[in-house]
Amino acid sequence: MSLDHTHVQTRLVHAGSPELKNGAGPVNVPVVRTSTVRFADTATQAALNTLRASGDRVATYGRHGLDTHQALEAAVTSLEGGYRTVLAPSGLAAITLVLLATLEPGDHALVADSVYSPVRKVDKSLLRRYGIEVEYFSPARDALERLIRPNTRLLYLESPSSLLFEVLDLPALAATARRHGVLVAADNTWSGGLYYQPLALGANISIQAATKYLAGHSDVMMGVVTVDSAALAQKIGQTYDALGLSVGADDAYLTLRGLRTLDVRLARHQDNALAVARYLARHEDVARVFHPALEQDPGHALWRRDFSGASGLVSFAFGNPDPTAASRFIDALRYFSIGASWGGYESLALEAAPERLAEHSIWRQGPGQQSVVRLHIGLEHPQDLIGDLEHAFAATRDALRRSA
Numbered sequence: 001m002s003l004d005h006t007h008v009q010t011r012l013v014h015a016g017s018p019e020l021k022n023g024a025g026p027v028n029v030p031v032v033r034t035s036t037v038r039f040a041d042t043a044t045q046a047a048l049n050t051l052r053a054s055g056d057r058v059a060t061y062g063r064h065g066l067d068t069h070q071a072l073e074a075a076v077t078s079l080e081g082g083y084r085t086v087l088a089p090s091g092l093a094a095i096t097l098v099l100l101a102t103l104e105p106g107d108h109a110l111v112a113d114s115v116y117s118p119v120r121k122v123d124k125s126l127l128r129r130y131g132i133e134v135e136y137f138s139p140a141r142d143a144l145e146r147l148i149r150p151n152t153r154l155l156y157l158e159s160p161s162s163l164l165f166e167v168l169d170l171p172a173l174a175a176t177a178r179r180h181g182v183l184v185a186a187d188n189t190w191s192g193g194l195y196y197q198p199l200a201l202g203a204n205i206s207i208q209a210a211t212k213y214l215a216g217h218s219d220v221m222m223g224v225v226t227v228d229s230a231a232l233a234q235k236i237g238q239t240y241d242a243l244g245l246s247v248g249a250d251d252a253y254l255t256l257r258g259l260r261t262l263d264v265r266l267a268r269h270q271d272n273a274l275a276v277a278r279y280l281a282r283h284e285d286v287a288r289v290f291h292p293a294l295e296q297d298p299g300h301a302l303w304r305r306d307f308s309g310a311s312g313l314v315s316f317a318f319g320n321p322d323p324t325a326a327s328r329f330i331d332a333l334r335y336f337s338i339g340a341s342w343g344g345y346e347s348l349a350l351e352a353a354p355e356r357l358a359e360h361s362i363w364r365q366g367p368g369q370q371s372v373v374r375l376h377i378g379l380e381h382p383q384d385l386i387g388d389l390e391h392a393f394a395a396t397r398d399a400l401r402r403s404a
């Protein structure tokens, strides 16, 4: 079945579907687990090993992943509009894989200062030891052109950024990087790949924590790396092999199962989050709301230009500078679970750690004081969620008044 020229919703449903054998078969690809791959004869084994060495997506051992993995890879490649997708055991492993595959000792990488914070740990604990220099910059304020050095190999971005959802001008940044022969990698977790196409906007590599919206049910760890060329696929494949990475077939299956319903889930996350963001923007206890689909968000114009939708993430800063406001508020919530990660069907609340906010230049230049709560808006009814938030605001106000 050709999926060329179809809409993304159709591709999400059909990409990677198994061929029928003897005229019948399952709808979704089954879980194919293996360690040993067995061959019909030694000539076939040799031929497949040769194909693999030349960069073809051929499995000659369990670590490479068989049918279930290949089906998920095909579906994500179709979603991201890329050449090929490599799976990784987590979103962070996908990021580390890209950094190790594209950077060598003596290289310099430019990283947006608003990126998912654990990227800085990869830098400190790993890249530095291998003589790779990472420089953090503000994509909004610093002129990228002037930061690029002869040894700059990689521009690493995330748009919208973690915690404050700063929207970056990826087409402009990527065009500058490409002029200087610098590779561009973008973390695309926020949009689930459905509402944003980094590869079409100039990136060479798009990464997602499939743990979030692709799997979508808070029960799987998975990372995906989609590249725009055979050369990059080979480079990343070699590093994957060298690191001995492997992804379980059951986890690949659950991610593929989640991906089939990505469009309907994200549409509801988007609607609910916009309702909550509008409610928060009107609330007297809120100083500022961070959500690019809100008309007053500074990233709104770029978001409208480059994105076709928004996710379920909304952050807000309290007007009251009391540093305990966020924790009191979160403890008063009933339907929001307290936890990191996001992208499942359920609502979550998390206080943004002040030291993580301080990494963002847009935060340092702004109010920079109040506590910030990040919400992931799930698939509950938005009126129930807003009622819960209203109750928590009242409880927080009372508690702060009593402790004043």
Ligand SMILES: *Cc1c(COP(=O)(O)O)cnc(C)c1O
Residues within 6 Å of the ligand: 090, 091, 092, 093, 116, 158, 162, 187, 189, 190, 208, 209, 210, 211, 212, 221, 222, 223, 341
């Ligand atoms: C969660 C997250 C990651 C890491 O994914 P894990 O699967 O939790 O390792 C990477 N980038 C972003 C933007 C994330 O939100």
